[in-house]
Amino acid sequence: MSINVTRSSMPPFEEYCDEIRGLWDSRWLTNMGCKHRQLEEDLQRYLQCGQITLFTNGHLALENILQAFRLEGEIITTPFTFASTTHAIVRCGCKPVFCDIDPVTYTLDPGKLEALITERTAAILPVHVYGNLCDTDRIGEIGRKYGLPVIYDAAHSFGVFRNGVSSACFGDAAMFSFHATKVFHTIEGGAVCCHSEEIRRRLCDLKNFGIHDEENVPYVGGNAKMNEFCAAMGICNLRHLEEEIEKRRLVREHYDGRLGGTPGLRLNRVQENTRSNNAYYPVVFDGFRLNRNEVYAKLSAEGIIPRKYFYPLTSAFACYDGWEGFDPSATPIAAQIAAQVLTLPIYADLTTDTVDRICDLILG
Numbered sequence: 345m346s347i348n349v350t351r352s353s354m355p356p357f358e359e360y361c362d363e364i365r366g367l368w369d370s371r372w373l374t375n376m377g378c379k380h381r382q383l384e385e386d387l388q389r390y391l392q393c394g395q396i397t398l399f400t401n402g403h404l405a406l407e408n409i410l411q412a413f414r415l416e417g418e419i420i421t422t423p424f425t426f427a428s429t430t431h432a433i434v435r436c437g438c439k440p441v442f443c444d445i446d447p448v449t450y451t452l453d454p455g456k457l458e459a460l461i462t463e464r465t466a467a468i469l470p471v472h473v474y475g476n477l478c479d480t481d482r483i484g485e486i487g488r489k490y491g492l493p494v495i496y497d498a499a500h501s502f503g504v505f506r507n508g509v510s511s512a513c514f515g516d517a518a519m520f521s522f523h524a525t526k527v528f529h530t531i532e533g534g535a536v537c538c539h540s541e542e543i544r545r546r547l548c549d550l551k552n553f554g555i556h557d558e559e560n561v562p563y564v565g566g567n568a569k570m571n572e573f574c575a576a577m578g579i580c581n582l583r584h585l586e587e588e589i590e591k592r593r594l595v596r597e598h599y600d601g602r603l604g605g606t607p608g609l610r611l612n613r614v615q616e617n618t619r620s621n622n623a624y625y626p627v628v629f630d631g632f633r634l635n636r637n638e639v640y641a642k643l644s645a646e647g648i649i650p651r652k653y654f655y656p657l658t659s660a661f662a663c664y665d666g667w668e669g670f671d672p673s674a675t676p677i678a679a680q681i682a683a684q685v686l687t688l689p690i691y692a693d694l695t696t697d698t699v700d701r702i703c704d705l706i707l708g
C-alpha cells in the first residue's frame with residue numbers, strides 16, 4: 345500500500361452514526377439545519393472568532409468573500425499557493441497582482457507589498473502557507489493605511505493559535521477549507537470568519553442563491569451551502585481535533601529529530617508564541633546531495649508519495665499563459681522555493697517506522 349502525503353482522519357464509525365441518526369426522523373438534509381447550526385456554534389467556540397458561516401467548500405467560501413466585499417480591480421496576493429486562491433480572484437473578475445514571499449515562512453513578504461499598491465488595488469489576499477501565520481501585524485497596518493480589506497486564505501491554518509488567538513481572527517475575513525485532506529475536515533466544506541455582522545449576513549444570502557427571505561432576493565448568489573451529513577462529520581471531527589494535532593506533533597518531532605542539522609535541508613520552523621497544527625511537513629532541498637525532483641523520484645519508486653506543494657507557482661499555470669502580470673520570475677524567492685520544496689507525508693496515525701523509512705531513503 346502506498347503512503348500518501350496525507351490520510352483523512354475519521355471519527356469512530358458509531359460516533360458518526362449516532363450523529364446522523366436524527367436526520368432519518370427530521371428529513372432535513374441541507375439548508376442550514378440543526379447540524380449546520382451546531383457546527384457553527386462549536387466552531388465559533390473553538391476559534392473564538394466574531395462571525396462564522398459555513399460553506400460547501402473552501403474555494404466557494406473564498407469566491408463568496410470577494411463578492412461580499414464587492415471587490416473590483418487588483419488584488420495583491422501570493423503565487424506560492426494552491427490553485428484555488430488565484431483562480432478565485434480571476435473567476436470573480438479581479439486581477440491578481442503577485443507579491444513575493446518570505447524565504448522562512450513562505451508567506452507574503454510585507455516588505456514588498458506597499459510597492460505593488462496602486463489606485464486600482466482593491467484588497468490584499470495573503471495565505472497562511474503550511475499553517476505558518478503571515479505577518480498579520482504589518483499586513484494589517486498597510487491595509488489600514490491604504491483603506492484596503494485584508495482577506496486571509498487560512499485553508500492551511502485551522503487549529504493554529506498565536507498567543508492564544510486563532511488564525512480565524514486575523515484580517516477582515518478568513519477562509520478555511522474543511523476538505524478531507526485538511527487537519528480538520530467535513531469531507532468537503534469550508535467556512536468564513538469575519539468581524540462584521542453585515543458581511544456575514546451577505547455571505548449567508550450569497551451562498552443560498554442570494555435569497556434573503558422568501559420574497560426578497562438582493563444578490564445574484566450561487567449555491568454553496570454545507571449539507572447536514574458534512575456538518576455532522578465536522579461535529580465529530582472537532583471533538584477529536586486536539587488529539588489529532590497532538591499525534592501529528594509527535595510525527596513532526598520524529599522527522600525533526602531525523603532530518604534536523606542535515607546540510608542542504610531546510611526544515612519548517614514552528615513560529616514563536618504559536619501553537620502549530622502540524623498540517624504539513626515541508627522540506628527545502630537547497631544544496632543537498634539530491635535535488636528535490638531526485639528525492640521525489642526516489643520516494644515515489646518506493647510507494648511513498650510526497651507532494652511538490654507548491655509547484656508550479658500559480659503564476660506559471662498553463663491557463664494563464666500570455667496573461668499580463670503572470671510572470672514567475674517577478675517573484676524570484678517564490679520561484680526558487682517552488683523548485684526546491686517537497687512536503688513529506690504527515691498524518692495522525694503515520695507510524696514512527698514509516699517516518700524512519702522515509703528519512704532513511706532521503707538520507708541514504
Ligand SMILES: *Cc1c(COP(=O)(O)O)cnc(C)c1O
Nearest residue numbers: 401402403426428499521522523
Ligand atoms: C485546500 C485549499 C483551498 C481550497 O479549499 P477546498 O475546500 O478544497 O475548496 C484553497 N486554498 C488553499 C491554500 C488550500 O490548501
